[in-house]
Amino acid sequence: MEKIVECKDLKKSYKNNVALNSINLSINKNKIIGLLGPNGSGKTTFIKLAVGLLKPTSGEILIDGLPIGVETKKIISYLPDRDYLDKNQSIDSLIQLFLDFYPDFDENVAREMLKDLKIDTDAKFKALSKGNREKVQLILAMSRKAKLFLLDEPIAGVDPVTRDYILNTIVKNYSKDATLIISTHLINDVEKILDEVIFVNNGDILLYDSIENIRKEHNVSIDEYFREVFK
Numbered sequence: 001m002e003k004i005v006e007c008k009d010l011k012k013s014y015k016n017n018v019a020l021n022s023i024n025l026s027i028n029k030n031k032i033i034g035l036l037g038p039n040g041s042g043k044t045t046f047i048k049l050a051v052g053l054l055k056p057t058s059g060e061i062l063i064d065g066l067p068i069g070v071e072t073k074k075i076i077s078y079l080p081d082r083d084y085l086d087k088n089q090s091i092d093s094l095i096q097l098f099l100d101f102y103p104d105f106d107e108n109v110a111r112e113m114l115k116d117l118k119i120d121t122d123a124k125f126k127a128l129s130k131g132n133r134e135k136v137q138l139i140l141a142m143s144r145k146a147k148l149f150l151l152d153e154p155i156a157g158v159d160p161v162t163r164d165y166i167l168n169t170i171v172k173n174y175s176k177d178a179t180l181i182i183s184t185h186l187i188n189d190v191e192k193i194l195d196e197v198i199f200v201n202n203g204d205i206l207l208y209d210s211i212e213n214i215r216k217e218h219n220v221s222i223d224e225y226f227r228e229v230f231k
């Protein structure tokens with residue numbers, strides 16, 4: 001199977017604090033993958049290394065066979081785990097910003113989702129509730145035709161009904177030749193859309209396997225298996 005992310009002895013320390021412990025990991029293409037682990041296990045650090053926002057302390061990370069650089073940044077759509085857009089801009093002007101920045105941005109897809117979720121595109125970003133700000137950021141990230149989507153805690157602040165809408169929309173819109181890596185604590189909500197999971201603990205990769213294998217071998221849901229492994 002072709003790989004979208006390859007990590008070779010990838011290590012990241014912040015001063016004396018080791019966040020990723022020389023991991024070796026090759027992530028399959030064309031899958032939806034859950035990146036799961038307790039607080040502080042290294043999920044955000046891993047995502048930031050893949051995006052190129054952090055530099056490894058040692059080792060290497062390749063995206064679609066390439067070292068991190070301009071070419072890899074073009075094919076990644078990244079959703080950070082916090083607000084990152086200019087709060088004073090309206091949603092319409094943020095859409096324009098994405099059109100200007102990303103040749104693969106599909107305005108129609110974005111506008112359709114915003115309409116479904118009844119988000120007023122005249123409104124300023126700062127005037128939206130926290131949940132609606134999260135929805136806008138996720139919609140903008142998901143409306144690109146990227147090869148690799150890296151979503152850090154994409155649905156933490158939205159209500160359960162909207163979570164389902166968003167997850168269904170992700171599945172509906174996501175092209176089969178893309179890969180989606182979702183870091184989340186909401187395993188129960190997300191597991192229905194996942195093909196594979198990565199369990200991270202204390203900077204180590206504990207497991208990378210398909211949902212099908214885990215369910216077959218352990219006869220439990222991913223949420224139950226996670227609780228068992230991390231108890």
Ligand SMILES: Nc1ncnc2c1ncn2[C@@H]1O[C@H](COP(=O)(O)OP(=O)(O)OP(=O)(O)O)[C@@H](O)[C@H]1O
Pocket residue numbers: 014017018019037038039040041042043044045046
């Ligand atoms: N800027 C930083 N300076 C120092 N230590 C950091 C920094 N960022 C992260 N760390 C440490 O690196 C480790 C991994 O953090 P990271 O944010 O990657 O975990 P996470 O799995 O994303 O956690 P959460 O689920 O809480 O978001 C933690 O021990 C954290 O304290």
